Amino acid sequence: MDRVDSMPPRHPRDDIEEAADEYAAAPLLNCLLREVGEPAEGPGEPAEESDEPAEDPGRVAEGSGVFRLRPSGRLLRVRGTRRPMAPEVYADGAWHRLTHADLVKLTAEELRGFTGLSNPELPAEMIDSRDAVATLLAARLHATPPADPYIRSEQSLITGHPYHPAPKARGGGPVAGWLPYAPEAYARFPLELLGVREDAVVEEGDTSALDDFGPSPEGYRLLPAHPWQLDLVGARPEIRAAFADGRLIRLGRTARPLWPTAAIRTLYAPEDDVFVKFSLDVRITNDIRRLWRHDLLKLRRTDEATAAAFANTTTTTTTGTSSGTRTGVSTGASWLSDRGYRTADFAFEELAVLVRDGLREHVVPGATPLLAAALVEGFEGSPLDGLADPSAWWTAYLRQVVPPALEAFARHGVVLEAHLQNTVVAVDADGVPVQALFRDAEGVKLLTDVDRAAGWERLVYCLIVNNVSELAALLAEDHPGWDPWPAVRSELAHHGLPGIAHEIAELLAAPTLPGKTNLLLRWTGADGADARYLPLPNPLARA
Secondary structure: OOOHHHOOOOOOHHHHHHHHHHHHHHHHHHHHHHHHEEEOOOOOOOOOOOOOOOOOOOOOOOOEEEEEEOOOOOEEEEEOOOOOEEEEEEEOOEEEEOOHHHHHHHHHHHHHHHHOOOOOHHHHHHHHHHHHHHHHHHHHOOOOOOOOHHHHHHOOOOOOOOOOOOOOOOOOOOHHHHHHHOHHHOOOEOOEEEEEEHHHEEEEEOOHHHHHHOOOOOOEEEEEEOHHHHHHHOOOHHHHHHHHHOOEEEEEEOOOOEEEOOOOOEEEEOOOOEEEEEOOOOEEOOEEOOOOHHHHHOHHHHHHHHHHHHOOOOEEEEEEEOOEEEEEEEEOOEEOOEEEEEEEOOEOOOOOEEEEEOOOOOOOOOOEEEEHHHHHHOOOOOOOOOOOOHHHHHHHHHHHHHHHHHHHHHHHOEEOOOOHHHEEEEEOOOOOEEEEEEOOHHHOEEOOOOOHHHHHHHHHHHHHHHHHHHHHHHHHHHOOOOOOHHHHHHHHHOOOOOOOHHHHHHHHHOOEEEEEOHHHHHHOOOOOOOOOEEEEEOHHHHO
């Protein structure tokens, strides 16, 4: 079976609708089967009376699996495991293929039965996500992927979050409103430049990089704005009033375009080597992606604690290459610091912009940074393409990514949100990982603020379930018969860090790992920052 997430980025027009269904169905099925399904045991319910012979529901087509949906008892059959596709429901003595729209309807019925709640918004988001994928695939027919491998990796995510029911939803707005700013369509665009009167400026930390985007008149400070966000909030009364009385003025656009990254609202300026992150009043996955006041006010404290945790972090690389085994120099994992933010007091959250470190000052010489999430999706130039033996590459990846996250927790009380989209991996000329870089102070938790057990659970989910498990599943799928988990177990077992040995020992022996329930979180209307977990089988214990 071809991997859903390894489909080529260009499709003939008559294949786009089918491809969009497959891309959108995979993460929705992952959620549905994880959260309200279970592997079926034995035959299904007896078929209704019919003149036609009933098909045996226990008969599984090659590459397929049958699951029972707990709320209704219905049987659902899918092909594939890591990215399930081709869903079929068993009814009236036969299997019936489901379109994406059918799957959305079935999901809503199951969740109503499971929770006793209705939610008309989430099915609309699922449809919006699927339609966005179709739009993105069509846009790629006329777009050229960026030449820079790092930017290409950031803009490769057509599937997106593999365990979210609507990972590509764009708020339900018109296509013309969001497509020009979509990283998956290889977009790049200039920022809108605003001037904020000095007496209305609010800022904290080092925001000097913003002043390099253009000049501002005397008495004003430069405030770059994401054009999509300005379209969304520019007509609000407080912002219109600020334009009218001169607290806010328009200063044109940046001279050079910026590139949106996988996070959509975070953009990279390669010439200036800086990232800028904006509010975006659109729900993307679980959250309205605004820079919230409470997060901004604690940003400096969180970022400084995380930067301190990385100040002396080193990992020794021992990697296999095309020319044999090489033990490399010690290279430090790095933190991309969120240096500071600038905004206007009359639109504190709506017009906020955050400044993040660029890559060049952090990446080891000669290495190429790549988004870890892109390694799972696949993109042109991925070091995993044509990998003959994954063992050395996998060992190198684990050695770069796992120890820094464990050390930050054990030595500094910092809980990284070390999932695939917050992890950048630098590879050498042979494509072997030689460094890990982490980002996003908004997602970091400090053990001074959260319960240690909750912090450890969050770290295990982000690092092991969301990050390591996804890459392990990809490599195992591409290399049948190869087991990635002994290497993971070995990497974890070899870290005798003070104060964490007990937690690692429990992790290695635990029968389950925490899996986040994004489908149920969205269906029940939980806060986007909330995290509820269900137990998943722990392959570390088996290994």
